[in-house]
Amino acid sequence: MKLTLHVWRQKDAKSKGKFAVYQANDILEDMSFLEMLDVVNEELIAKGEEPIAFDHDCREGICGCCSLYINGRAHGPKRGITACQLHMRSFKDGDTIFIEPWRARPFPVIKDLIVDRTALDRIIQAGGYISARIGSAQDANAILIGHDQAEASMDAAACIGCGACVAACKNASAMLFVSAKVSHLALLPQGLPERESRVLNMVAQMDKEGFGACTNTGACEAECPKEIKITNIARLNREFLRATVI
Amino acid sequence: MNLDAKIPSGPLAEKWTKHQAEMKLINPANKRKYEIIVVGTGLAGASASAALGEMGYNVSAFCYQDSSRRAHSIAAQGGINAAKNYQNDGDSIYRLFYDTIKGGDYRAREANVHRLAELSVNIIDQSVALGVPFAREYGGYLDNRSFGGAQVSRTFYARGQTGQQLLLGAYSALSRQVGLGQVKMFERHEMLDVVIVNGRARGIISRDMVTGEIKRHVADSVVLATGGYANVYYLSTNAKGCNATAIWRAHKKGAMFANPCYVQIHPTCIPVSGEHQSKLTLMSESLRNDGRVWVPKKQGDNRKAEDIPDDERDYFLERKYPSFGNLVPRDVASRNAKQVCDDNRGVGTSKQAVFLDFRDAINRLGKPKIEERYGNLFQMYEQITGENPYITPMRIYPAVHYTMGGLWVDYNLQSTVPGLFVLGEANFSDHGANRLGASALMQGLADGYFVIPYTMGGYLGSGGLDKVTTEHQAFAEAENSIRGLTDKLLSINGSKSVDYYHKALGKIMWDKVGMGRNAKGLTEAIAEIKAIREEFWQNVRVLGSGNELNQSLEKAGRVADFMELGELLAKDALHRNESCGGHFREEYQTEDNEALRDDDNFAYVGAWEYTGKNSEPVMHKEALAYENIHLSKRSYK
Numbered sequence: 001m002k003l004t005l006h007v008w009r010q011k012d013a014k015s016k017g018k019f020a021v022y023q024a025n026d027i028l029e030d031m032s033f034l035e036m037l038d039v040v041n042e043e044l045i046a047k048g049e050e051p052i053a054f055d056h057d058c059r060e061g062i063c064g065c066c067s068l069y070i071n072g073r074a075h076g077p078k079r080g081i082t083a084c085q086l087h088m089r090s091f092k093d094g095d096t097i098f099i100e101p102w103r104a105r106p107f108p109v110i111k112d113l114i115v116d117r118t119a120l121d122r123i124i125q126a127g128g129y130i131s132a133r134i135g136s137a138q139d140a141n142a143i144l145i146g147h148d149q150a151e152a153s154m155d156a157a158a159c160i161g162c163g164a165c166v167a168a169c170k171n172a173s174a175m176l177f178v179s180a181k182v183s184h185l186a187l188l189p190q191g192l193p194e195r196e197s198r199v200l201n202m203v204a205q206m207d208k209e210g211f212g213a214c215t216n217t218g219a220c221e222a223e224c225p226k227e228i229k230i231t232n233i234a235r236l237n238r239e240f241l242r243a244t245v246i
Numbered sequence: 247m248n249l250d251a252k253i254p255s256g257p258l259a260e261k262w263t264k265h266q267a268e269m270k271l272i273n274p275a276n277k278r279k280y281e282i283i284v285v286g287t288g289l290a291g292a293s294a295s296a297a298l299g300e301m302g303y304n305v306s307a308f309c310y311q312d313s314s315r316r317a318h319s320i321a322a323q324g325g326i327n328a329a330k331n332y333q334n335d336g337d338s339i340y341r342l343f344y345d346t347i348k349g350g351d352y353r354a355r356e357a358n359v360h361r362l363a364e365l366s367v368n369i370i371d372q373s374v375a376l377g378v379p380f381a382r383e384y385g386g387y388l389d390n391r392s393f394g395g396a397q398v399s400r401t402f403y404a405r406g407q408t409g410q411q412l413l414l415g416a417y418s419a420l421s422r423q424v425g426l427g428q429v430k431m432f433e434r435h436e437m438l439d440v441v442i443v444n445g446r447a448r449g450i451i452s453r454d455m456v457t458g459e460i461k462r463h464v465a466d467s468v469v470l471a472t473g474g475y476a477n478v479y480y481l482s483t484n485a486k487g488c489n490a491t492a493i494w495r496a497h498k499k500g501a502m503f504a505n506p507c508y509v510q511i512h513p514t515c516i517p518v519s520g521e522h523q524s525k526l527t528l529m530s531e532s533l534r535n536d537g538r539v540w541v542p543k544k545q546g547d548n549r550k551a552e553d554i555p556d557d558e559r560d561y562f563l564e565r566k567y568p569s570f571g572n573l574v575p576r577d578v579a580s581r582n583a584k585q586v587c588d589d590n591r592g593v594g595t596s597k598q599a600v601f602l603d604f605r606d607a608i609n610r611l612g613k614p615k616i617e618e619r620y621g622n623l624f625q626m627y628e629q630i631t632g633e634n635p636y637i638t639p640m641r642i643y644p645a646v647h648y649t650m651g652g653l654w655v656d657y658n659l660q661s662t663v664p665g666l667f668v669l670g671e672a673n674f675s676d677h678g679a680n681r682l683g684a685s686a687l688m689q690g691l692a693d694g695y696f697v698i699p700y701t702m703g704g705y706l707g708s709g710g711l712d713k714v715t716t717e718h719q720a721f722a723e724a725e726n727s728i729r730g731l732t733d734k735l736l737s738i739n740g741s742k743s744v745d746y747y748h749k750a751l752g753k754i755m756w757d758k759v760g761m762g763r764n765a766k767g768l769t770e771a772i773a774e775i776k777a778i779r780e781e782f783w784q785n786v787r788v789l790g791s792g793n794e795l796n797q798s799l800e801k802a803g804r805v806a807d808f809m810e811l812g813e814l815l816a817k818d819a820l821h822r823n824e825s826c827g828g829h830f831r832e833e834y835q836t837e838d839n840e841a842l843r844d845d846d847n848f849a850y851v852g853a854w855e856y857t858g859k860n861s862e863p864v865m866h867k868e869a870l871a872y873e874n875i876h877l878s879k880r881s882y883k
């Protein structure tokens with residue numbers, strides 16, 4: 001199939017960017033979206049033009065590197081997958097595709113489709129952990145955790161930290177990301193001793209990074225490639241309230 | 247050169263405890279006077295950085311991704327082994343040790359493997375303490391599944407995302423240390439060289455991948471935890487960025503490279519769909535718990551799977567290996583898949599695939615159970631192939647997956663360069679000629695959480711470190727040579743892209759240094775790799791400049807290293823006139839096509855020394871002494 005691509009090109013953080021238009025020919029259904037970009041890049045190189053820069057690594061939906069805004073949607077048109085899992089059979093011959101980086105103030109563009117997401121790491125560094133000294137742990141089966149409880153915690157822990165929730169949110173809120181970590185740990189007995197300080201510190205850092213507030217639009221849940229539930233945000237709010245009241 | 251593995255004396259099961267007691271300690275107040283560089287934030291690097299930081303050392307950690315949480319370990323699916331014997335099925339530290347040595351086809355060091363089995367139990371405890379949500383039974387106890395090469399159920403898992411959860415555990419411990427200021431994190435920084443001063447590793451040269459700035463970093467010791475080199479084959483299950491640059495450049499600075507030819511080809515991957523293929527996707531080994539592998543009995547059978555009656559199906563693994571069935575080790579499963587395809591019984595349009603069928607498991611357990619166990623893998627498969635594996639059996643084929651070889655290390659995980667430690671997949675230490683499933687995660691975390699914290703103290707506590715700064719001549723020289731290399735790559739301005747050369751190299755490697763190797767093919771491969779490397783240096787096109795984010799430049803440096811490593815890999819394969827584990831030399835096989843080992847001549851680790859650009863590498867041998875396990879023919883029948 002043949003496609004027309006409008007791709008965001010931006011030399012570096014300081015430069016202004018703009019859309020460039022490329023024709024992608026000979027694209028096969030079996031290609032992944034990123035393989036389609038590989039083909040376009042090879043053609044650009046052959047013509048002596050710099051290839052399009054985009055973040056990617058695992059190409060199987062788990063590392064959270066890829067971060068493309070495709071036709072106005074984080075990770076593209078299909079639910080529950082990342083851009084690297086999107087295959088060209090989701091498009092048809094003659095389609096026009098717009099490809100942009102994540103757009104959010106706390107994620108400045110570094111080049112083309114690549115943004116700086118270290119703000120998310122700083123939120124984790126502020127408290128998204130359990131302080132368990134290495135070498136001091138008790139036997140794993142000494143902590144009993146019911147099957148359903150473990151599964152619920154795992155549902156939240158499945159977040160890949162890609163930032164799609166922030167990109168999808170009109171307020172650039174990171175609440176889904178923060179709530180996933182808070183829930184993952186709050187649902188486990190091991191996470192309870194630091195429950196209050198964790199949520200307070202993470203939320204404080206989130207605000208400091210300039211992420212917006214949550215106004216319950218639900219775009220984050222709709223676009224999350226791991227289908228992290230918005231109910232986590234309700235839990236985050238409860239945890240936060242609980243910590244401030246205590 | 248004498249390869250002293252520094253294995254502690256005494257009975258096998260007491261060596262590590264004894265060694266721990268004998269190693270030097272550094273008092274807490276003094277630890278903060280030491281600087282340690284850790285390159286890599288996968289399971290091995292993140293756990294090492296967290297542990298060392300927590301102990302009070304000043305750590306600088308590096309990764310090439312935008313976040314330490316994205317290291318390739320995140321992609322591990324199936325699980326992690328530990329000798330907990332929670333299932334009461336006869337597991338023990340000894341049995342895990344034995345299975346690992348046997349799985350590795352008797353080419354690993356006994357003492358290292360025993361320590362690994364001992365530490366395996368602590369890993370599960372530590373990970374649970376950090377909040378890893380492993381699968382649980384209804385009573386709240388930890389659940390297990392089975393992996394290849396074992397007859398006990400000792401694999402712990404978190405759905406199909408075990409690597410992700412273990413890495414997020416280590417990452418959270420690392421993040422805590424970053425927050426406390428004990429670890430300084432350098433994301434999007436690629437290590438391009440190690441700096442050696444007075445014979446010891448004292449720092450690295452890195453490139454800031456956003457600004458292009460080349461930086462010097464000085465330390466008292468350097469730890470490499472940079473993962474494996476499977477991408478030398480271009481197509482592999484590894485993440486696109488996985489590379490050998492750190493270990494290869496360390497090799498060129500004096501660290502010996504051990505057993506490069508031991509490469510693992512994983513039996514259950516989604517087959518190649520065309521020229522555009524950029525990487526291969528693994529379907530976890532755990533699927534072989536419930537999936538049955540088969541091909542049609544008839545050659546060239548084009549019927550759909552559903553239309554082939556049971557008595558016309560060949561469940562070849564169950565037929566040939568009744569006691570392990572579909573759960574034979576990876577090398578055995580891969581080779582057998584290749585054999586049936588070579589016999590014109592492959593399936594799918596390419597005929598380079600076999601079926602992995604869940605029909606019987608779905609009938610036995612019901613669809614919901616299968617969905618709970620493997621839901622995300624089935625979904626992943628359907629995304630990629632457009633086929634629904636609940637209805638049509640999966641098509642799978644072997645793909646390059648893991649590298650057992652790596653930098654040679656002694657019992658302390660120290661390379662042949664003093665002060666340079668190597669952890670995780672980057673070293674060669676524990677898996678011999680074949681790694682068992684769910685054992686890489688175990689090794690990475692054992693190395694990082696529990697081994698290096700002790701052996702680092704042993705090294706630093708022994709003293710003898712001079713005061714060194716980045717002004718030292720050795721830093722200037724290393725920096726200059728890296729600048730020279732970058733300039734050279736950017737100035738060739740030839741006609742072919744970096745990927746073109748990477749693919750060309752990969753094709754040679756897969757065709758001639760892949761699942762079946764022979765002297766003729768290997769000799770040809772060595773000549774072809776040389777030729778393509780020469781062409782690369784004349785004709786590669788790397789656009790853009792060095793002072794900016796430049797992904798072509800990053801790739802070019804990595805591919806340049808793969809082109810050298812590929813040749814060494816082929817040479818190692820050519821010298822090893824036997825078949826063992828993942829290394830299958832067609833000249834050395836039994837009548838029923840099993841690997842034929844030669845213990846009299848090859849029961850050693852082959853460690854290669856770099857001797858310069860235009861001279862042949864020299865191999866040194868570390869003899870493998872089996873004092874506790876009797877060398878025997880590996881059989882899974």
Ligand SMILES: Cc1cc2nc3c(=O)[nH]c(=O)nc-3n(C[C@H](O)[C@H](O)[C@H](O)COP(=O)(O)OP(=O)(O)OC[C@H]3O[C@@H](n4cnc5c(N)ncnc54)[C@H](O)[C@@H]3O)c2cc1C
Nearest residue numbers: 286287288289290310319324325437473670671684686687
């Ligand atoms: C798809 C897949 C599934 C797997 N499933 C399992 C499983 O179920 N069980 C199991 O036991 N094993 C599994 N494995 C194997 C296992 O995941 C790896 O062997 C293991 O995670 C390697 O960990 P590591 O810490 O050594 O390296 P990695 O996790 O590869 O980390 C390497 C680190 O080094 C950094 N790095 C590399 N080069 C440089 C450089 N030059 N400069 C700076 N930083 C650098 C990277 O940024 C990264 O942080 C699987 C592997 C794959 C590919």
Ligand code: FES
Nearest residue numbers: 057059064066084
């Ligand atoms: S590249 Fe890893 S999630 Fe897309």
